[in-house]
Amino acid sequence: QKQLQESGPGLVKPSETLSLTCTVSGGSISSNIHYWGWIRQSPGKGLEWIGSINHSGSTFDNPSLKSRVTISVDTSENQFSLKLTSVTAADTALYYCARSWGSNSPFDYWGQGTLVTVSS
Amino acid sequence: DIQMTQSPSSLSASVGDRVTITCRASQPIYSYLNWYQQKPGKAPKLLIYAASSLQSGVPSRFSGSESGTDFTLTISTLQPEDFATYYCQQSYSSPPTFGGGTKVEIK
Numbered sequence: 419q420k421q422l423q424e425s426g427p428g429l430v431k432p433s434e435t436l437s438l439t440c441t442v443s444g445g446s447i448s449s450n451i452h453y454w455g456w457i458r459q460s461p462g463k464g465l466e467w468i469g470s471i472n473h474s475g476s477t478f479d480n481p482s483l484k485s486r487v488t489i490s491v492d493t494s495e496n497q498f499s500l501k502l503t504s505v506t507a508a509d510t511a512l513y514y515c516a517r518s519w520g521s522n523s524p525f526d527y528w529g530q531g532t533l534v535t536v537s538s
Numbered sequence: 539d540i541q542m543t544q545s546p547s548s549l550s551a552s553v554g555d556r557v558t559i560t561c562r563a564s565q566p567i568y569s570y571l572n573w574y575q576q577k578p579g580k581a582p583k584l585l586i587y588a589a590s591s592l593q594s595g596v597p598s599r600f601s602g603s604e605s606g607t608d609f610t611l612t613i614s615t616l617q618p619e620d621f622a623t624y625y626c627q628q629s630y631s632s633p634p635t636f637g638g639g640t641k642v643e644i645k
Contacts, residue, residue, distance in 0.1 A: 465636035466636070518629075530580070
């Protein structure tokens with residue numbers, strides 16, 4: 419049973435860096451067909467794709483986030499991570515990690531989500 | 539970015555009703571359209587991919603269709619567990635984008 423689980427601080431101060439990790443179980447993150455991504459959901463902006471990383475380590479991110487995004491993979495821990503720099507209150511959201519089977523594919527497995535609040 | 543416009547934003551229906559939700563893309567996305575169901579406190583769940591392919595384990599009362607840049611999700615006979623919010627998502631071009639959602643409520 420494939421499972422994804424997000425972890426990380428629930429509170430981040432403005433201008434600091436948001437860091438989240440997604441642990442994958444029930445399958446290898448080293449799969450050569452899957453992409454691993456981050457999606458967030460807020461009342462104001464709905465569902466928003468943040469970025470993804472593929473099996474070869476290539477990353478893709480949403481231009482709307484103005485190069486604040488870094489996504490990386492740790493194959494030894496079967497995890498992938500998100501860093502979002504220079505956060506503001508607008509980055510307050512429920513953050514999900516998810517898997518897709520290609521760059522033009524849907525997200526077929528999702529984590530349960532973790533709420534991150536940006537506040538001083 | 540490709541804009542995805544869903545309608546209606548909410549609807550009220552009764553168990554047993556046939557429900558139709560529409561999603562319109564701002565430009566051609568061919569069949570790269572996916573539908574998700576989200577219940578309160580839960581992550582979105584993939585229902586339909588490639589406009590009309592049913593995800594494994596999803597009941598056959600859910601179906602999808604397309605006509606040009608217009609896509610439709612149909613629930614043939616609404617069940618109590620189907621009251622939720624439904625989202626469309628295009629995966630044709632980056633960034634992938636989602637519709638604003640349609641909340642299906644109990645009449």
